[in-house]
Amino acid sequence: MKGTFIRAGALGAAAALISFGAWAQTIKVAYIDPLSGAFAQTGEQGLAEFRFAVDRINASGVLGKQKLEVVPFDNKVSPQESLNQLKRVIDQGIRYITQGNSSAVAGALLEAVNRHNERNPGKEILYLNYAAVDPAYTNEKCSFWHFRFDANSDMKMESLTTYMAGQKNIKKVYLLNQDYSFGHAVKKAAREMLARKRPDIQIVGDDLHPLGKVTDFAPYVAKIKAAGADTVITGNWGQDMSLLVKAGKDAGLNVDWYTYYAGGLGTPAAMGEAAAGKVKIIAEYHSNVANNKAAKWDADYRKQAPKGNPDFYFLRGKIMWEMFAKAIIQAKSAEPKAVALALEGMKHEGDLGEVEMRKSDHQLIQPLYVLTLVKSAAKGGPKEAKIDMENSGLAPITDARLEAYTSATATSCQMKRP
Amino acid sequence: MEFFLVQTLNGISYGLLLFMLSSGLTLVFSLMGVLNFAHASFYMLGAYFAYQVSVKIGFWPALVIAPLLVGAVGMLVERFGLRKVHKYGHVAELLFTFGLAYLIEEAVHLVWGRLAVEYRVPPELDGPLFQIMGSQYPIYRGFMMLVSVAMLVSIWLALTRTRVGLVIQAGLTHPQTVEALGHNVPRVFMLVFGGGAALAGLAGVIGGNAFVTDPGMAAAVGPIIFVIVVVGGMGSLAGAFIASLLIGCMQTFAVSLDWSLGGISVAQAAPVLPYLLMVLLLIFRPTGLMGTREG
Numbered sequence: 243m244k245g246t247f248i249r250a251g252a253l254g255a256a257a258a259l260i261s262f263g264a265w266a267q268t269i270k271v272a273y274i275d276p277l278s279g280a281f282a283q284t285g286e287q288g289l290a291e292f293r294f295a296v297d298r299i300n301a302s303g304v305l306g307k308q309k310l311e312v313v314p315f316d317n318k319v320s321p322q323e324s325l326n327q328l329k330r331v332i333d334q335g336i337r338y339i340t341q342g343n344s345s346a347v348a349g350a351l352l353e354a355v356n357r358h359n360e361r362n363p364g365k366e367i368l369y370l371n372y373a374a375v376d377p378a379y380t381n382e383k384c385s386f387w388h389f390r391f392d393a394n395s396d397m398k399m400e401s402l403t404t405y406m407a408g409q410k411n412i413k414k415v416y417l418l419n420q421d422y423s424f425g426h427a428v429k430k431a432a433r434e435m436l437a438r439k440r441p442d443i444q445i446v447g448d449d450l451h452p453l454g455k456v457t458d459f460a461p462y463v464a465k466i467k468a469a470g471a472d473t474v475i476t477g478n479w480g481q482d483m484s485l486l487v488k489a490g491k492d493a494g495l496n497v498d499w500y501t502y503y504a505g506g507l508g509t510p511a512a513m514g515e516a517a518a519g520k521v522k523i524i525a526e527y528h529s530n531v532a533n534n535k536a537a538k539w540d541a542d543y544r545k546q547a548p549k550g551n552p553d554f555y556f557l558r559g560k561i562m563w564e565m566f567a568k569a570i571i572q573a574k575s576a577e578p579k580a581v582a583l584a585l586e587g588m589k590h591e592g593d594l595g596e597v598e599m600r601k602s603d604h605q606l607i608q609p610l611y612v613l614t615l616v617k618s619a620a621k622g623g624p625k626e627a628k629i630d631m632e633n634s635g636l637a638p639i640t641d642a643r644l645e646a647y648t649s650a651t652a653t654s655c656q657m658k659r660p
Numbered sequence: 661m662e663f664f665l666v667q668t669l670n671g672i673s674y675g676l677l678l679f680m681l682s683s684g685l686t687l688v689f690s691l692m693g694v695l696n697f698a699h700a701s702f703y704m705l706g707a708y709f710a711y712q713v714s715v716k717i718g719f720w721p722a723l724v725i726a727p728l729l730v731g732a733v734g735m736l737v738e739r740f741g742l743r744k745v746h747k748y749g750h751v752a753e754l755l756f757t758f759g760l761a762y763l764i765e766e767a768v769h770l771v772w773g774r775l776a777v778e779y780r781v782p783p784e785l786d787g788p789l790f791q792i793m794g795s796q797y798p799i800y801r802g803f804m805m806l807v808s809v810a811m812l813v814s815i816w817l818a819l820t821r822t823r824v825g826l827v828i829q830a831g832l833t834h835p836q837t838v839e840a841l842g843h844n845v846p847r848v849f850m851l852v853f854g855g856g857a858a859l860a861g862l863a864g865v866i867g868g869n870a871f872v873t874d875p876g877m878a879a880a881v882g883p884i885i886f887v888i889v890v891v892g893g894m895g896s897l898a899g900a901f902i903a904s905l906l907i908g909c910m911q912t913f914a915v916s917l918d919w920s921l922g923g924i925s926v927a928q929a930a931p932v933l934p935y936l937l938m939v940l941l942l943i944f945r946p947t948g949l950m951g952t953r954e955g
Contacts (some may be wrong), residue, residue, distance in 0.1 A: 244860035421928055451915075455872055455931045457880055459917040460670040460801075467795055468663045481880070484776065484872055493666075494788060494796030512776035512872045549773060632775060 261512070269576045270311045271296075271338040271370070271566075271572055272331040274324055274351065277316035281480075284506070287551045288372070288559065290312055292340070294543050295563040303368055304567055308576065312340075319343055321350035323523070328354055332367065337578050340562070342373025352379060354388050363660075368578035370566065372559050376423055380605040384655035388579070389585055389604045391562040393526065395424060395477070395502070397649035399431035399609065401474075402500055402524045405612045405642050407439040412445045416471035416497075418462060420478055423449040423478035428477035428502070446471050454482060459489035467495050479503035484512030491516035498522060505638060506555065510615065517636055518623070521615045527557030527594065528613050528620070528638035529629040536560065536593035540629075553631055561597060565590050579660060597646065603655035607646045613638040666795050667912050673801040676808035677867055681881060682888040682900045683815065684859030688893025691751065692851045695741065697757040701764035701880040702857040706730045706864025707873040708772055711779035719782035727861040735856025738850045748910065753812050768875050775876035796930020804866050812901060816935065819897075828852055887938045892922020902949055907934045 273292060276285035289312065291329065295309045313336060317324040324347045331339060341351055348371055359366040371379065375395040379388060393401075406412055417432055419425035429448060436443050444483045446469040456462075463486075466474060474497050478486060483504050490497065499521045503509065505528065513521070529540055540554040547553070565588055567579070572588075587601035598609040615621030616638035618630035618637035627637035685699040709729045713722035737760065740928035745756045781800050788796035819825040831838045831848045840843045870879070888907060892899030941948060
């Protein structure tokens with residue numbers, strides 16, 4: 243990361259000297275995510291990583307006298323509460339927001355930000371989305387004021403199914419998802435893309451279960467078994483993910499799990515070694531990835547990480563903050579509109595290859611990885627499985643790297659620019 | 661057929677776990693008239709204590725020590741909390757236990773963090789018990805059923821066949837008389853509340869490693885055990901037993917059905933069914949399946 247900032251720094255240094263001194267000293271970014279309640283753990287992880295990133299950027303001096311600051315606002319993953327917090331953000335004169343947990347929240351915020359910006363020219367808010375992956379927000383609902391740094395759920399499925407197409411042992415697939423917008427999106431994309439790429443694969447089952455309300459997944463597992471599936475695709479996260487894999491192991495269910503979020507936030511620790519060799523994840527980063535330019539950053543983060551959330555998880559968060567800082571330098575302004583114009587179409591040397599903020603829909607196009615959780619090297623797993631997740635004894639290794647173009651799905655966005 | 665058999669076993673074992681959870685709640689209610697909102701929190705404490713003990717000295721000691729510890733916590737809560745609140749009536753008691761649930765959850769956050777802890781099934785109970793035409797049935801589920809049934813029998817024997825049980829029952833309806841006979845009624849109540857908490861703790865020891873031990877586990881089972889107690893009939897142990905099995909099997913079989921009604925499949929609606937049952941029962945039979953007392 244040092245290199246990036248030295249280069250970016252050289253680029254912006256002159257500009258910084260000339261103009262930065264005249265501006266306000268702190269650029270505040272409101273972090274609107276759950277910091278209490280059932281999903282607090284998720285929200286606190288993001289906050290800790292973002293504060294770490296911002297401290298690094300401030301210390302590097304690329305922004306001159308300007309400092310970035312993350313200001314937390316607890317939304318309890320409720321869309322209604324998020325709108326209340328957005329009002330507070332606006333009242334405090336903060337011009338940037340970032341949010342990630344739940345596409346339902348993202349939808350509410352996006353609409354409110356659009357409305358506010360329309361009515362208050364010159365006081366616009368810019369929305370940096372680091373994890374809400376409903377495809378709509380960079381397609382039919384796209385907005386000039388919204389930038390997404392995570393691959394959306396269709397893009398992830400595109401990469402995942404591209405990998406699956408090459409796995410000849412996959413014959414019968416079972417889809418099990420949470421019953422809300424994201425789960426529906428996963429199910430729909432999986433069906434369409436598998437039909438296109440591997441028409442010989444049979445979908446032997448397709449179920450939705452209520453979000454976060456199932457304690458005992460044994461009945462679902464019995465059903466998967468009865469259907470004769472060899473592979474399960476699921477967008478489940480949190481407890482819904484770990485309980486499912488555990489129930490599968492107890493019943494001797496021999497399938498491969500293709501997942502989005504088995505690597506996240508409490509899940510590896512809960513699944514335990516039941517998951518070894520069976521669980522695959524589509525993600526933009528893991529700690530044992532080859533040619534990892536973020537390795538030192540990762541290690542440094544771990545040294546000071548809060549107890550209970552030991553892992554570095556959001557590489558896309560690091561990239562988001564770097565690109566944001568770069569945009570401020572290029573725009574020579576901290577005005578959201580100027581920064582947005584600088585972010586559009588920006589190419590950036592990410593830690594695992596070049597990424598691009600696509601101009602047409604404000605979606606970051608980045609390489610993705612299919613990875614498998616295996617026993618860590620310390621527990622007798624392969625040598626490359628050095629760093630385990632959440633001290634669970636499970637460590638990620640790469641199955642395949644899918645270059646950025648793989649997931650660069652077409653967009654239906656018709657962006658209205660101010 | 662094989663599928664049906666597996667699902668029946670799944671339903672019964674889940675139902676029996678639910679029974680372990682709700683038996684303490686229904687006992688405390690029937691004997692003391694206290695509706696304990698913190699009951700699921702004692703379940704969570706049981707799992708965390710068992711985790712802590714099993715890391716140090718193993719699962720089997722934990723199976724005994726953890727419920728005793730939870731029982732001790734329960735007794736302290738009764739002695740220094742509930743007993744003081746008792747004189748202000750049931751609403752105060754209800755609010756007290758409601759607040760207690762939050763306190764326990766935060767305490768768990770502070771001590772063990774927000775992530776799930778690695779509380780594992782012991783190796784001797786890990787593995788298949790038997791195979792039904794290719795499907796494994798885990799030993800641990802069998803163990804769960806065994807503990808649950810043993811618990812039911814011993815509670816029943818203790819309440820109906822021992823002196824202590826008789827004093828407890830008498831203390832509920834005629835506290836003054838029992839006190840006049842020389843028994844310490846407040847202490848009896850303390851023991852009952854502690855006993856109820858210990859039962860929840862035992863369920864936690866068993867359920868914590870079968871499922872997951874994390875700070876969200878109390879909230880996950882909290883609502884369903886109330887449903888069981890209401891459906892079974894407030895304060896009826898036998899009712900709770902029947903309701904647990906009924907709800908366990910109902911949820912399991914609903915998942916297996918692919919029928920759909922107006923675009924919503926039965927499987928999708930499975931976790932809502934117990935609540936539907938509760939609402940219907942309250943309308944048509946407010947005392948529950950086996951309940952005798954006024955709701």
